[in-house]
Amino acid sequence: xxTGRTTAGPPRDVVDVVLGFARTLRHxxxxxxxxRVQALLGALGHLDVLDPNQVYWAGRLTLCADPxxxxxxxxxxxxxxxxxxxxxGRSASEPPPLLRPAAFxxxxxxxxxxxxxxxxxAVHASQHEILRHKDVTTLSATERAQLQRLFALxxxxxxxxxxxxxxxxxxxxxxxxxxxxxxxSRGGEPAELVRRRRRHxxxxxxxxxxxxGSMAPYADWLLRFGHAAVRSAPLNTEVFTLGTxxxxxxxxxxxxxxxRALAAAGRAVPDWRGGTRLGDTLKxxxxxxxxRGVARxxxxxxxxxxxxxxxxxxxxSQLARLSRLAHAVVWVNPHKGKDGFAPVTGGMVAxxxxxxxxxxxxxxxxxxxxxxxxxxx
Amino acid sequence: MALxxxxxxxxxxxxxxxxxxxxxGYLPDEGLSTAAFLALRMHRPLFLEGxxxxxxxxLAQALAEVLGAELVRLQCYEGIDAAQAxxxxxxxxxxxxxxxxxxxVRADPDSGATDAAELERSLYDRRFLIARPxxxxxxxxxxxxxxxxxxxxxxxxxxxxxxxxxxxxxxxPELGTIRAAAPPLxxxxxxxxxxxxxxxxxxxxxxxxxxxxxxxxxxxLRRRLPEVSERLAREVAAAVRRMRAADLLxxxxxxxxxxxxxxxxxxxxxxxxxxxxxxxLGAVLKYQEDAVRIRDTVLAELAG
Numbered sequence: 111x112x113t114g115r116t117t118a119g120p121p122r123d124v125v126d127v128v129l130g131f132a133r134t135l136r137h138x139x140x141x142x143x144x145x146r147v148q149a150l151l152g153a154l155g156h157l158d159v160l161d162p163n164q165v166y167w168a169g170r171l172t173l174c175a176d177p178x179x180x181x182x183x184x185x186x187x188x189x190x191x192x193x194x195x196x197x198x199g200r201s202a203s204e205p206p207p208l209l210r211p212a213a214f215x216x217x218x219x220x221x222x223x224x225x226x227x228x229x230x231x232a233v234h235a236s237q238h239e240i241l242r243h244k245d246v247t248t249l250s251a252t253e254r255a256q257l258q259r260l261f262a263l264x265x266x267x268x269x270x271x272x273x274x275x276x277x278x279x280x281x282x283x284x285x286x287x288x289x290x291x292x293x294x295s296r297g298g299e300p301a302e303l304v305r306r307r308r309r310h311x312x313x314x315x316x317x318x319x320x321x322x323g324s325m326a327p328y329a330d331w332l333l334r335f336g337h338a339a340v341r342s343a344p345l346n347t348e349v350f351t352l353g354t355x356x357x358x359x360x361x362x363x364x365x366x367x368x369x370r371a372l373a374a375a376g377r378a379v380p381d382w383r384g385g386t387r388l389g390d391t392l393k394x395x396x397x398x399x400x401x402r403g404v405a406r407x408x409x410x411x412x413x414x415x416x417x418x419x420x421x422x423x424x425x426x427s428q429l430a431r432l433s434r435l436a437h438a439v440v441w442v443n444p445h446k447g448k449d450g451f452a453p454v455t456g457g458m459v460a461x462x463x464x465x466x467x468x469x470x471x472x473x474x475x476x477x478x479x480x481x482x483x484x485x486x487x
Numbered sequence: 488m489a490l491x492x493x494x495x496x497x498x499x500x501x502x503x504x505x506x507x508x509x510x511x512g513y514l515p516d517e518g519l520s521t522a523a524f525l526a527l528r529m530h531r532p533l534f535l536e537g538x539x540x541x542x543x544x545x546l547a548q549a550l551a552e553v554l555g556a557e558l559v560r561l562q563c564y565e566g567i568d569a570a571q572a573x574x575x576x577x578x579x580x581x582x583x584x585x586x587x588x589x590x591x592v593r594a595d596p597d598s599g600a601t602d603a604a605e606l607e608r609s610l611y612d613r614r615f616l617i618a619r620p621x622x623x624x625x626x627x628x629x630x631x632x633x634x635x636x637x638x639x640x641x642x643x644x645x646x647x648x649x650x651x652x653x654x655x656x657x658x659x660p661e662l663g664t665i666r667a668a669a670p671p672l673x674x675x676x677x678x679x680x681x682x683x684x685x686x687x688x689x690x691x692x693x694x695x696x697x698x699x700x701x702x703x704x705x706x707x708l709r710r711r712l713p714e715v716s717e718r719l720a721r722e723v724a725a726a727v728r729r730m731r732a733a734d735l736l737x738x739x740x741x742x743x744x745x746x747x748x749x750x751x752x753x754x755x756x757x758x759x760x761x762x763x764x765x766x767x768l769g770a771v772l773k774y775q776e777d778a779v780r781i782r783d784t785v786l787a788e789l790a791g
Contacts, residue, residue, distance in 0.1 A: 149531070156528040156529065157521075167517065167518050170694075171694055273566060290581075290582060294610065402678065404680070
């Protein structure tokens with residue numbers, strides 16, 4: 111019935127309703143930008159705006175862009191058009207989200223400035239050296255601020271692997287296509303042989319960071335490390351947090367400013383300082399991301415102390431599965447840096463057979479070492 | 488254009504295109520028919536995501552059949568580049584052409600074929616151009632361009648695709664711009680092995696293809712395999728449904744349940760029984776771990 115109205119678009123009141131709905135949706139966490147809203151208006155021009163089903167589908171097709179958006183969309187749609195309270199965006203079986211920003215204590219950033227600008231350079235250098243090796247949980251506010259700046263120096267990225275693509279090279283096999291192209295431009299004379307070799311493509315780096323209560327003092331720093339990794343190789347790095355559930359924070363960590371990125375990641379993670387179910391969350395990772403391709407041939411870094419509330423055997427079998435998919439599995443356990451450490455927690459014992467290297471990661475120096483381990487993996 | 492024609496299903500509404508799809512043997516749900524309808528009317532690419540085997544690729548095939556259009560398929564893989572997706576010059580033929588021209592001049596120096604510019608122009612003639620899928624889809628009207636498993640291509644390729652999809656035209660430096668008379672209907676599919684860039688998704692209608700409901704799956708099985716008995720179709724659909732709920736490494740899609748029903752039928756089954764099900768489990772489950780689990784649960788119940 112409305113098919114004729116293709117150029118005029120929907121009437122004014124429809125536009126208002128749609129804009130209101132888009133706002134509700136953005137509140138629910140679906141990034142429905144103006145161009146998507148425009149697309150929805152365009153779609154409604156072809157459909158019957160009085161048919162709730164058609165409106166539902168038009169909105170879902172144009173405003174959503176990810177399976178994770180769909181639940182939120184359904185809830186927002188029910189709230190806005192149905193007038194009844196939606197179930198929360200996350201499904202009811204999950205524990206209630208514990209929102210907690212990952213940013214640092216406010217005093218951390220403030221007084222760092224003058225310390226850094228102080229003229230005592232010689233002392234300063236050795237202080238840096240101490241700072242590098244200090245356990246990150248024992249830092250004062252000033253030291254934290256200093257160390258945060260040091261993180262800008264980290265550039266974790268995995269080494270390359272041979273790609274399917276070719277690039278020009280001084281030696282190697284003859285690149286027939288280019289050689290013939292050259293010939294053509296010279297009237298068909300084979301003047302020069304062009305050679306090629308395989309290009310190198312960076313491996314994917316996947317960081318799985320435990321943000322449960324026992325890891326809380328280190329989680330901020332490890333996320334900062336994740337931010338450095340995402341900044342260093344934005345297309346080949348994925349960061350997830352583990353706790354009672356799995357959360358992908360890669361998108362949040364793409365923000366340039368580390369503090370803002372961490373705050374955004376903190377808002378995205380619902381189970382900050384909660385319990386740990388490593389086995390289950392690793393399984394969720396393998397099912398939803400790992401097996402589909404994210405973990406294939408990647409360097410996988412699990413940052414956790416191995417305190418497992420669930421069944422350690424499940425953790426072992428999940429890690430076995432991941433070690434078959436990944437190129438290398440690195441485990442970062444902050445307690446390794448302490449005297450008398452032995453991998454005795456249930457999770458650690460179960461995980462050990464499938465780990466290629468176990469790294470400390472409790473101080474800046476240890477994280478620098480982690481960068482090397484990742485690059486050599 | 489065909490779309491202006493009222494006899495065309497896309498001119499009427501989502502239900503009509505749904506019915507037309509059903510006539511080809513593809514049974515869409517309401518969301519898919521609306522998606523197809525809007526893609527046709529808004530000239531937007533359709534971005535289909537979902538588990539492997541839920542019928543993303545077959546939708547493109549069914550749409551091509553409905554529209555009477557040619558289906559041009561571009562299978563993506565790692566390292567795919569413009570020369571494999573767009574066009575390529577046929578170098579050997581060009582060289583041959585040059586040599587022929589040379590011989591002609593040598594044989595008859597006064598023939599006037601010596602004009603270098605003329606010769607060069609003749610080198611970059613359309614007949615020396617090999618059309619790869621995208622160019623072929625732009626040149627043929629109407630056509631459905633299926634860009635399959637875009638998540639396997641590199642992200643550089645996505646950027647390049649964006650450019651082509653935005654203009655519906657391809658510029659070949661030596662030849663000029665080739666523009667589609669009517670833009671092809673573009674269907675992109677992804678298995679989510681990698682997240683596709685937002686910029687590409689933004690230009691598309693996004694649809695998540697879920698597993699079909701029980702009733703629909705029975706209907707699909709009956710439709711695709713008319714020789715299979717109603718009872719077998721129902722029991723296979725019910726068993727596959729339980730497998731999907733069983734939290735497997737690779738839950739079976741519709742493609743697998745069709746394979747399974749067919750395998751059971753070939754063994755002469757009229758309904759699902761434990762022995763035949765165990766013998767044909769490889770048609771529906773592709774991981775040893777999954778097979779063991781299902782053998783212990785679903786099949787054990789079948790055996791009673």
